[in-house]
Amino acid sequence: MTTMLAMAEEDGFRSLTWNNVCATAGVPRATASRAIDIIAEWKASVAALRSQAASPKERGPTSSIEHKAARDAVIIAALRQTVRTMGDHIQALTLALAKKDALIATLKGESGRDIVIMPVDRRS
Numbered sequence: 001m002t003t004m005l006a007m008a009e010e011d012g013f014r015s016l017t018w019n020n021v022c023a024t025a026g027v028p029r030a031t032a033s034r035a036i037d038i039i040a041e042w043k044a045s046v047a048a049l050r051s052q053a054a055s056p057k058e059r060g061p062t063s064s065i066e067h068k069a070a071r072d073a074v075i076i077a078a079l080r081q082t083v084r085t086m087g088d089h090i091q092a093l094t095l096a097l098a099k100k101d102a103l104i105a106t107l108k109g110e111s112g113r114d115i116v117i118m119p120v121d122r123r124s
Contacts, residue, residue: 018032035089049075
């Protein structure tokens with residue numbers, strides 16, 4: 001997230017894309033794309049950040065460094081929550097996959113025949 005936020009500061013939030021989130025987190029897009037509610041939450045968060053950056057800021061008694069630090073803390077907190085939620089979804093998908101693998105093992109045992117499971121490329 002720190003890397004993404006640094007890139008976002010430099011390029012005006014253009015780097016805060018779903019593809020970059022997946023790449024930075026090391027999660028395949030196909031896996032992450034199953035979490036539709038997380039994608040919607042991410043897009044809403046990025047839209048809010050972009051609108052905040054576009055609107056004129058009120059300057060109070062705090063310095064610009066303190067203002068940036070406070071803004072960055074809010075952004076980081078929102079992104080951490082998104083990452084936690086995505087982690088929960090990934091864990092749920094992993095458990096579902098383990099259940100399916102267990103079912104396949106059970107069916108192989110019950111059939112009494114040699115069953116060959118075709119390999120699946122899980123990278124996509």
